[in-house]
Amino acid sequence: MTTITKQIRSAAGRLYRSALLPFFTLLLLASLWADTVYQEDQARDIARFEAVMHSHAMARTLAEHAGHILRQADHATQLFKLKYEETGGTLRLAEFSKKNGLLDSLMPSRLELPIALLDAEGNVVDKQHGYFAANMAQEAFFKTLAGSTDDTALTSNPMVEPKTKKWQVQIARRLNHADGRFAGAILLMIDPAYFVDDYDRLHLGAKGLVMLTSRDTGLSIGRVDETLFISDQLDFVAPADPTAIPEELKFNRPYDNVPRIYSFREMPRYSLVAVVGNSEATEMANFVRQRRLNYLSMVLAGAAILGFAVLLGRQSRRLRSSMRDATEAQQMMRAAGDASLDAMFIMKACRSGSRNGEVLDFTLLDVNERAARILRHPRGEVLGLRIGELLPHWKDEGFIDKYRMVLDTGKPMEEEIETQPPGEEMLWLRHQIVAIEDGVAVTVRNITARKRSELEIRKSQAELTALMDASPLGLIRTDRDFHCTYVNRTFEAITGLAREKARDDGWMCAVHPDDRDVLREALQHLAGTRTPYQDSLRCLQPDGTLVWTSIKIAPILVDSRIDGFVCTLEDITVVRKSVMALRESEARLRTITDTLPAMVAYVDQEEIYRFNNLAYEREFSRTGLNVVGLSVQETVGGQRYEFLRPYIRRALHGETLTFEEDGESENEGVLRTYEVVYIPQFDADGATVIGFHVMRQDISAQKREKQRLLKLSQVDALTGLTNRAGFLQRLNESMLYCRDNASMMAVMYMDIDRFKPVNDTYGHAVGDALLKAFSARLTHTMRASDTVARLGGDEFTIIMERISRADDASILAGKIVKAMQAPFELDGITVSVSTSIGLTYYSDEDLSPAELLKRADVLLYDAKQAGRNTYRAGALLPDAA
Numbered sequence: 001m002t003t004i005t006k007q008i009r010s011a012a013g014r015l016y017r018s019a020l021l022p023f024f025t026l027l028l029l030a031s032l033w034a035d036t037v038y039q040e041d042q043a044r045d046i047a048r049f050e051a052v053m054h055s056h057a058m059a060r061t062l063a064e065h066a067g068h069i070l071r072q073a074d075h076a077t078q079l080f081k082l083k084y085e086e087t088g089g090t091l092r093l094a095e096f097s098k099k100n101g102l103l104d105s106l107m108p109s110r111l112e113l114p115i116a117l118l119d120a121e122g123n124v125v126d127k128q129h130g131y132f133a134a135n136m137a138q139e140a141f142f143k144t145l146a147g148s149t150d151d152t153a154l155t156s157n158p159m160v161e162p163k164t165k166k167w168q169v170q171i172a173r174r175l176n177h178a179d180g181r182f183a184g185a186i187l188l189m190i191d192p193a194y195f196v197d198d199y200d201r202l203h204l205g206a207k208g209l210v211m212l213t214s215r216d217t218g219l220s221i222g223r224v225d226e227t228l229f230i231s232d233q234l235d236f237v238a239p240a241d242p243t244a245i246p247e248e249l250k251f252n253r254p255y256d257n258v259p260r261i262y263s264f265r266e267m268p269r270y271s272l273v274a275v276v277g278n279s280e281a282t283e284m285a286n287f288v289r290q291r292r293l294n295y296l297s298m299v300l301a302g303a304a305i306l307g308f309a310v311l312l313g314r315q316s317r318r319l320r321s322s323m324r325d326a327t328e329a330q331q332m333m334r335a336a337g338d339a340s341l342d343a344m345f346i347m348k349a350c351r352s353g354s355r356n357g358e359v360l361d362f363t364l365l366d367v368n369e370r371a372a373r374i375l376r377h378p379r380g381e382v383l384g385l386r387i388g389e390l391l392p393h394w395k396d397e398g399f400i401d402k403y404r405m406v407l408d409t410g411k412p413m414e415e416e417i418e419t420q421p422p423g424e425e426m427l428w429l430r431h432q433i434v435a436i437e438d439g440v441a442v443t444v445r446n447i448t449a450r451k452r453s454e455l456e457i458r459k460s461q462a463e464l465t466a467l468m469d470a471s472p473l474g475l476i477r478t479d480r481d482f483h484c485t486y487v488n489r490t491f492e493a494i495t496g497l498a499r500e501k502a503r504d505d506g507w508m509c510a511v512h513p514d515d516r517d518v519l520r521e522a523l524q525h526l527a528g529t530r531t532p533y534q535d536s537l538r539c540l541q542p543d544g545t546l547v548w549t550s551i552k553i554a555p556i557l558v559d560s561r562i563d564g565f566v567c568t569l570e571d572i573t574v575v576r577k578s579v580m581a582l583r584e585s586e587a588r589l590r591t592i593t594d595t596l597p598a599m600v601a602y603v604d605q606e607e608i609y610r611f612n613n614l615a616y617e618r619e620f621s622r623t624g625l626n627v628v629g630l631s632v633q634e635t636v637g638g639q640r641y642e643f644l645r646p647y648i649r650r651a652l653h654g655e656t657l658t659f660e661e662d663g664e665s666e667n668e669g670v671l672r673t674y675e676v677v678y679i680p681q682f683d684a685d686g687a688t689v690i691g692f693h694v695m696r697q698d699i700s701a702q703k704r705e706k707q708r709l710l711k712l713s714q715v716d717a718l719t720g721l722t723n724r725a726g727f728l729q730r731l732n733e734s735m736l737y738c739r740d741n742a743s744m745m746a747v748m749y750m751d752i753d754r755f756k757p758v759n760d761t762y763g764h765a766v767g768d769a770l771l772k773a774f775s776a777r778l779t780h781t782m783r784a785s786d787t788v789a790r791l792g793g794d795e796f797t798i799i800m801e802r803i804s805r806a807d808d809a810s811i812l813a814g815k816i817v818k819a820m821q822a823p824f825e826l827d828g829i830t831v832s833v834s835t836s837i838g839l840t841y842y843s844d845e846d847l848s849p850a851e852l853l854k855r856a857d858v859l860l861y862d863a864k865q866a867g868r869n870t871y872r873a874g875a876l877l878p879d880a881a
């Protein structure tokens with residue numbers, strides 16, 4: 001499973017655990033409240049139904065009461081009719097309505113009902129208590145009664161009497177003569193206010209309303225408390241909703257704003273509706289009170305549930321936290337166990353028979369990962385198995401017996417043992433056994449590596465001891481107070497002191513008495529500064545032999561604290577003797593080299609002077625420096641070093657070389673030339689250069705002589721001009737210059753025309769004189785910078801360097817030809833000759849001096865061929881010519 005999936009599942013689990021209790025608490029509260037609201041709705045509907053039925057019962061009572069009065073009025077008209085017709089039409093209203101009379105038997109006299117008696121023409125012939133028009137023949141009821149013999153009373157709709165403005169219900173009945181003819185009518189008027197006003201059998205509460213409404217006219221008359229009202233504005237409907245209570249009446253436009261629960265009763269015979277409305281506040285008071293109590297109880301119950309849920313949540317969190325802590329602790333213990341270097345086994349004794357039976361084996365209760373690896377099974381598979389069956393060789397090697405013994409005695413056991421699991425190498429184990437409740441806790445650690453390293457250490461120690469004993473150095477180990485704890489055999493050999501005698505302060509006896517104080521002082525200094533000490537000191541063997549030693553002492557620092565000292569002692573007697581011999585040899589060498597005029601020095605591979613003779617010292621004595629120990633660069637200065645450096649490099653690469661160096665003699669202040677020889681010095685291997693010898697000799701005198709001789713060798717003895725050798729060297733140098741500097745030069749090759757006849761005519765002396773005069777005139781004609789040479793015989797050459805144009809040389813060639821045409825006066829002899837010239841140029845061609853000269857020679861030949869006394873110029877190669 002991926003980490004993300006684990007995290008999602010863990011988060012979902014946490015969310016589920018934390019949301020479960022609040023969810024169910026809210027669900028419980030919501031259910032309770034929903035049920036309460038539903039119950040309250042039901043209760044309100046029931047209360048409302050009862051209130052409607054209460055109003056309905058009262059409306060029915062009111063309708064019965066009103067109907068009763070109307071029926072009684074009808075009976076009264078019927079009774080009047082009977083008596084009227086019995087008395088032949090003589091009965092009058094006073095008689096009829098007198099106290100305890102006929103009318104009183106039917107209607108309460110206090111009502112004082114308006115009654116009128118009409119004759120056949122509609123005239124009011126008698127009347128009581130009310131206003132009546134004098135004639136009613138045109139009234140609808142009268143016409144109906146006159147036109148019909150029916151004995152039924154006519155009851156009118158409630159109407160407003162125009163004269164009195166009172167609401168009235170008319171009840172009229174036909175009166176007949178004995179023979180059945182229409183005799184008139186009895187008319188009785190009832191104010192409906194009586195139905196509602198006087199009626200007190202309805203126990204209406206405060207603000208209760210009773211009302212009669214005409215279906216036909218819409219007129220309503222009613223009473224609220226003691227207030228009567230008449231209105232044609234009231235508008236009500238019976239509810240059409242099938243779920244509504246059929247007896248309830250709803251007002252579209254009520255009498256007032258008092259909420260009431262209305263009911264009604266139809267009075268179809270009279271086209272009336274009896275309406276009763278009880279105050280809703282009164283009717284629903286019990287319900288509202290009960291509902292308030294119920295809601296209060298619910299709030300208290302909800303608070304209690306919430307409180308309980310919070311407490312439960314807290315307890316749950318604590319429980320989860322404790323469980324988490326316990327799980328974490330368990331995991332940490334498990335992790336610690338798994339990370340442990342020890343294999344851990346918790347085992348329970350496996351006994352035969354009863355609880356106190358013999359221990360046969362041990363059953364694994366728990367193991368860590370390392371132990372599982374030893375058992376070669378996953379941890380989960382070995383729990384409950386017997387150790388003796390899993391690791392039979394443990395049983396064979398007595399492990400089980402040891403567990404049994406620890407269990408029996410209760411004494412822990414710890415041991416380091418060697419074991420060999422089947423098919424594996426020998427192992428070293430540290431084995432710890434502790435008794436627990438009817439079992440043992442065993443930890444096993446593989447200490448093979450440690451055992452091997454201990455073995456290695458022991459071997460190393462032995463090797464170290466052997467090495468120290470075989471060391472050419474004497475070794476001394478002391479504690480921090482310089483008490484000797486160890487010396488090797490070499491120390492014994494060097495000092496002749498046995499190691500037993502060298503212990504503690506004994507090793508000091510090996511030191512020469514004259515050097516002991518120096519050594520003690522040095523040791524004290526070393527203890528303070530911790531700087532390793534090195535010196536040469538003498539040891540005196542018991543037989544008196546003096547041994548020169550090189551001693552080195554260094555502190556052993558452990559965590560910056562001195563734990564002791566190590567001292568090495570090297571026998572340098574032989575070396576010292578060699579050094580002494582070397583010093584003597586060096587002294588001899590110095591004496592010899594100091595007597596030499598040449599400067600002799602030795603420079604090592606770091607270019608540091610290691611030796612110099614007196615002459616060398618004199619050369620550099622101007623600075624008062626002893627050059628030994630100084631570098632070449634420091635000694636000779638930057639400029640000279642730049643010159644010398646390539647030679648130094650070559651010498652240090654093993655080359656023997658000689659070169660000249662110009663320098664100014666410090667003592668005389670004149671320029672001198674030195675011949676310097678570098679001879680590399682090889683190491684014993686014959687390949688590595690470790691330095692070089694310098695031989696520096698002033699050769700200024702030889703140099704000057706050499707130059708003088710050189711100059712002589714390049715001069716023509718007869719004319720004093722440069723001879724052939726000098727010319728060729730100069731030609732070579734000039735051509736190099738041209739090539740390097742991209743300049744142009746000219747070379748002339750000339751020959752005196754018909755010189756032989758001069759010799760032949762005047763003799764060689766005159767010939768020589770002519771050659772000299774020719775040379776002088778030629779030199780006079782040329783520039784000072786030009787080189788004029790005589791190659792031999794009557795042949796001459798000229799080198800003209802750095803000419804800007806070819807014409808410059810050809811013009812000069814012409815001039816020479818012309819100059820030589822003039823006669824030569826030679827000791828009274830006038831000689832006329834001419835000269836022919838071959839002229840060529842050179843700038844940067846790949847040409848040798850000989851080839852260039854050959855080119856000029858060819859041109860000279862051309863000039864001769866052309867008749868002489870002229871020149872030929874060009875740049876043709878000999879082959880091309």
Ligand SMILES: Nc1nc2c(ncn2[C@@H]2O[C@H](COP(=O)(O)OP(=O)(O)OP(=O)(O)O)[C@@H](O)[C@H]2O)c(=O)[nH]1
Nearest residue numbers: 751752753754755756757759764765767768793794
């Ligand atoms: N006096 C004198 N004569 C010399 C010297 N060296 C050579 N000679 C002579 O100079 C002469 C050169 O003659 P050539 O150049 O061959 O002949 P030339 O008469 O000049 O003829 P062209 O050059 O062809 O005009 C030879 O007779 C040489 O013996 C010298 O040092 N002194």
